[in-house]
Amino acid sequence: MKTTKIEWTEHTWNPVTGCTKFSEGCAHCYAEVMSRRLCAMGNPKYANGFKSTIHHEALKEPFNWKKPSTIFVCSMSDLFHKDVPFEFIDKVFRVIEETPQHNYQILTKRAERMAEYFKIRNIPQNAWIGVTVENKETKYRINHIRHLDATIKFLSCEPLLGDLEELNLNGINWIIVGGESGSQARPMKEEWVLNIKRQADANNIPFFFKQWGTWSKEGIKGNKKINGKLLQGEIVQNMPNINRHK
Numbered sequence: 001m002k003t004t005k006i007e008w009t010e011h012t013w014n015p016v017t018g019c020t021k022f023s024e025g026c027a028h029c030y031a032e033v034m035s036r037r038l039c040a041m042g043n044p045k046y047a048n049g050f051k052s053t054i055h056h057e058a059l060k061e062p063f064n065w066k067k068p069s070t071i072f073v074c075s076m077s078d079l080f081h082k083d084v085p086f087e088f089i090d091k092v093f094r095v096i097e098e099t100p101q102h103n104y105q106i107l108t109k110r111a112e113r114m115a116e117y118f119k120i121r122n123i124p125q126n127a128w129i130g131v132t133v134e135n136k137e138t139k140y141r142i143n144h145i146r147h148l149d150a151t152i153k154f155l156s157c158e159p160l161l162g163d164l165e166e167l168n169l170n171g172i173n174w175i176i177v178g179g180e181s182g183s184q185a186r187p188m189k190e191e192w193v194l195n196i197k198r199q200a201d202a203n204n205i206p207f208f209f210k211q212w213g214t215w216s217k218e219g220i221k222g223n224k225k226i227n228g229k230l231l232q233g234e235i236v237q238n239m240p241n242i243n244r245h246k
C-alpha cells in the first residue's frame with residue numbers, strides 16, 4: 001500500500017531527520033517546513049525540529065513491511081549529511097541488505113561524501129543511488145555516481161531552477177523533474193524540462209515528470225494541484241525496470 005504523496009515512491013523511511021542548507025535547491029526546503037510543524041505538534045521524532053538527528057529505533061521499521069515496496073530513504077533529511085557518521089550509514093545499508101524484498105531510493109546533494117563512503121563499500125543490489133541536480137552549477141554531482149556499481153543511478157532535477165544545457169548521461173538509469181511549490185517557489189520554464197526529456201529520450205532513460213508546482217508552464221503563479229503534471233498534454237511518469245527480490 002502506498003503511504004506517501006511522493007509520486008515516484010511507495011514508502012518513506014527516516015532513520016535520520018533534519019538537515020542544513022547546502023545549495024540553491026535547499027532555499028525553500030519542504031522537509032524543514034514539515035519538521036518544524038511536526039515539532040510544534042509535539043511529535044517526539046521531531047523534538048529537535050530540523051536539527052540533524054539520528055533515530056536508531058527507526059532501523060527496525062523496514063522489517064515490518066512484508067509487502068515488497070519501493071522506499072525513499074531519508075525524505076526528511078540527507079543520509080550523507082556531515083553529522084551522520086559512516087558507522088550509522090553502515091547500519092542503514094545493513095538493513096537494506098537484510099530486506100531484499102524492497103527497493104530503496106537514496107538521494108543526496110552531498111555527492112562527494114557519498115562517493116567517499118562507497119570507495120571501500122559495496123552497494124546492495126536493491127539500493128538505487130541518486131543525486132539532486134537543480135541547476136547547471138550542480139551538474140558536477142553526476143560525475144560522482146555515474147561509475148558507481150548500483151543497479152539504478154538516478155537524477156532528481158527538482159526543484160528545477162534553470163536550464164541544465166547539455167548533460168553527460170552515461171551511466172544514468174532514471175531522471176525525475178519537477179517544479180518548486182510553496183509561497184516562495186521559483187518558476188520553472190517548459191523549455192528547461194523539454195531539454196532534459198529530449199536528452200533522456202535520446203539515451204533511452206526513463207523520464208518522470210512530477211509536477212509544475214506553484215508556477216504554471218505559462219509562468220502564472222497559482223495552485224500546484226491546478227497547475228498539475230501534464231507535459232505537452234500528457235502524463236509522463238516512467239519508472240526504471242526493477243526486479244523484486246524474493
